[in-house]
Amino acid sequence: MTPEWIFGLAGVLAAAAPLLIAVIGETFSERAGVVNLSVNGAMLLAAMAGFAVAVRTGSLELGFFAGVVIGALMALVVAFASLTLRQSQVAVGLVLALLGRDLAYFLGNPFMGMPGPRVGALPIPVLKDLPVLGPLLFQQSPVVYISLITVALAWVWIFRTRPGLVLRGVGERPPAAFVRGVPVTRVRYGYTVLGGALVGFAGAAYTLDLKGGWQGPISGIDGIGWIVLAITIFGGWHPVRGAFGALLFALLQWLSLVLQPRLPGIPSQVLNVAPFPLMIFALLLTNLGNTEWVQTALSRLPESSRRFALRVLHSLQVSPPAALGTVFEEE
Amino acid sequence: MKEVLLPRARPSRWVEFGFQGLSILMALLFTTLVLLMAGAPPIEAYRQVLEGAFGSLKRATDILVAWVPLMLVTSGLLLTFTAGLWNIGVEGQIVLGAIAATGLMRALQETSLPPSLILILAMAAGMVGGAAWASLVGLLKIYGGVHEIFGGLGLNFVATTMILWLIFGPWKRPGIGSMSGTEPFPEHLWLPVFPGLRLSPWALLLALLSVALVYVLLRNTYFGLRLKAIGKNIRAAHRLGVPTARYLLLALLGCGAMAGLAGAIQVTAVYHRLIPPISSGYGYLGLLVAMLANYRVSWSVPVAFFFAALNIGSIQLPITLKLDSTLSGVMQGALVLFVLLMQGARARWRSKPVTEQGDDA
Known part of the structure; x- marks a missing residue:
């Protein structure tokens, strides 16, 4: 028998996939030097458009395609406004x-509350x-497989290929x-544009x-885009560390759900909003070492404890x- | 030989007007396309928005009811924008102002204090609440290195949840808590309004005072000058001896106080209780107003009025045309977007690359 927590962790992987x-x-875009702050709006619009197209055409593929086009177009506007027209990216x-x-x-x-097509699980023969790995990794929806492959490909692309070297150069020292x-x-x-498409x-x-359907303002998608931007920073613009951040985030959210019945004193709304203080806390941890007062402190x-504290902060x-x-x- | 960007002769006033007009036209075209996509008759929708905003004296004064908090928030944001801060947390600062005002009124409503005193204290509590929430953003930025956009956004979500927790928990209505908010305050604790209207002269006065205050602060004081220096180049300002951390905090506190006052006014003059959407999104809207007004106090007054009119005009859309009232947000966002794009296009057009010859410029 597979223990229940395995299914819980499989759920964490599913929740973390998008x-x-x-x-x-966002890591691709920022590695190239462009902050695309529109993520939250782009994700909401892509979520709605993807669902609307899938409902109208009955095709999940076209739905995803619509989402990709929306994301890419919004990123194109950001790129055009900042790179060509020199307006503030923020x-x-x-x-x-x-x-x-x-x-x-x-x-x-x-389209609110309409029934629509939904991606199902695709168990791999x-x-x-x-045992364990099967239910955890190989009975998931295709989106989960795509997400894990994307992370691996992104790592290889950025750190092990020539175009990846060019990408890093463009973000670090464009004149060079x-x-x-x-x-x-x-x-x-x-x-x-690639980042926006993703x-x-x-x-x-x-x-x-993941959610199966569009519920308007109560779809629970609003805000996730900002978390994505925060995780990109927390991940230090590294795909694997970013993926780790996203998984950790999904894990903590799952834990809060599991623990909720055991913490009767804490109302459910408080746990629902937990991601956001968590986001601030994560950014605090990554930036604390850079601040003046911490360095003087x-x-x-x-000597001994300082070296330990420095190592923790540096990591x-x-x-x-x-x-x-x-x-x-360009001159 | 080197290509540099040199400003050309100033284009004529007509060219400037042309660009402005073009961006408005493009925003209108964009919204029309969106309406067509939604299967709505565009001309009829625009007519309904106009009708909804200016159809009667009562509606026209409702624009001012919306203008008051929007203008308060925008005034505050002009302080933080001048200091170079993206105070997106302003939305939560409105909410905390509303919570603090509600808390104070709940504590004092049973006492024998004169209602006017309670209302004044509620306004003050709102300002303190908003400023305290803003100070969190500032402390996180200055002592934690957390960018104000992320600190502010995170705190916005926390603030909204705080309202939900209060109306379903400690402040729930007798019986069962619901999304309709806290128990309404007795009528003698409502901020007085013009007879027959929803507009409060006191609220209007406070908004006008805040605009005037920010105008004078930024234009005629040493404080404003230093704030501008920080906004232009924070490192240079620091080297020249400006206590930058203190000024950033002061700008945030000022903005938080004005946003908190807006929240307190929403509680005391408009809704007479705490409801989940107490901020009405005026924080985010204020950011758009400030951007469209090109961060100028004088322009932000009419821009805020125009945006308030769009909001009021869209309220009836769900009933009359079965359209979502977020149409106003679409129009406002599109307008700011195309104005930004056109600003860039105009700057490019003006500074055509010129080939520089000779060895020094």
């Missing part, structure tokens, strides 16, 4: 985050019968990349797979791509 894909998308991203949400609720109104003949702006356009896919995965500590610390959010003028 997060993983979206975090990888301003444009924020406006799109708000606009995407309102568009989703406005256009999605007639032979592997599904493995440019003199080596890299078309910096075009590369940034490409990765921003974010759009993740959005569609919520309505077509550490210098006062005795958590991340540093963004050096050219993140800046515009490079």
Whole structure:
């Protein structure tokens, strides 16, 4: 018999899958130097559009395709506004985050609560019968397989291939990349749009797979886009560490659900909002080592404990791509 | 030979107007497409929005009812924007203002204190509540290195949940808690309104005062000058001896106090109780107003009025055309987006690359 907690963990993997894909998308975009703050709006609009298209056509593939197109288009607007028109990435991203949400609720109104197609589990022959690993990994929905493959591919691409080297160069030292003949702006356009496409896919995965359906403002998708941005930072713009962050996040959410009946004093709303203080706390941990007061405080500590504290802080610390959010003028 | 961006001769006023008009036209085109996608008759929808906003004197004054909190929030945001901060947490600062005001009124409503005093204290409590919530964003940024966008957003979600917890928990109505909010306050604790209208002269006065205050602060004081210096270049300001951490915190506290006041007004003058959507999204809307007004106090007054009119005009859409009232948000967002894009296009058009010759410029 498979113990029950295995199914719980399998659920954690399923819940983390869209997060993983979206975090990888934002990681690509930010690695190239573009902060796409529109994620929350893009995911909501892609979730709604994906569901609406799937309902109208009866095709899940077309639904996901619609989500991908929406995400890519919104990212294209961010890229165009910042890279070509030199407008603030934060301003444009924020406006799109708000606009995407309102568009989703406005256009999605007639689709609220409608029944629609849903991705089912796709057990993998032979592997599904493995003890423990079978129910955990190989009886999942295709979205979960895609998410894990995306993380692996992203890692290989960024750290083990020539184009990945170019990508990192564009985000770290664009002038150096440019003199080596890299078309910096075009590369940034490409990765921003790719990142947006992944974010759009993740959005569609919520309505077509994980949640199954569009419920308007109570779909429980609003806010996830901001968590994605926070996990991207927490993951230090590294796909595997980002994936770890997303899994940890989903795990903690699951634990809070499991523990809820055992903590009668805490109302359910408090646990529902737990992700957000958690997000702040994670960012606090990654940034604390960079702040002035921590460094002065550490210098006062005795040698032995200071070294330990430094090691802990350094292991958590991340540093963004050096050219993140800046515009490079090709001359 | 090197290509540089040199400003061309100033384009004529007509070209400037042309670009502005073009961005409005494109926003209108975009919304029309969205309406067509939703299967709605666009002209009729626009007519309904206009009718809903200006159809009667009562509706027109309702625009001012919405303008008051929006203007308070925008005034506060102009302080934080000037300091170079993205205070997205303003939404939660409104909520905490509303919670603090409600808490104070609940504590004092049974006492024999004069109602006017209770109302004044409630406003003050709202300002303190909003400022306290804003200070969290500031402390997280200054001492924790957490960017204000993430700190603020996280705290927004916490604030909204706090309302849910209060109305289903400690502050629930006698019997059973519901989404309809807390028990309404007795009528003598409502902020007085113009007879027959929903508009409170006191609320209007407070909004006007806050605009004036921010205008003077930013234009005529040393404080405003230093805030601008921080917004332009925080490192340079720090090197020149401006206590940047203190000024960032002060800007946030000021913004939080104004947002909290807006929340307190929503409780005392509009809803007379605490409800889950007490902020009405005015925090996020205020960010859009400030952006569209190009961060200028004087322009933000009419822009806030226009946005408030769109909000009021869209309220009837679900009944008249079976459309979601978020149409106003779509219009507002599209307008800001196209104005931003056109600003960029105009700047590019103005500074055509010129080939520089000779050895020094």
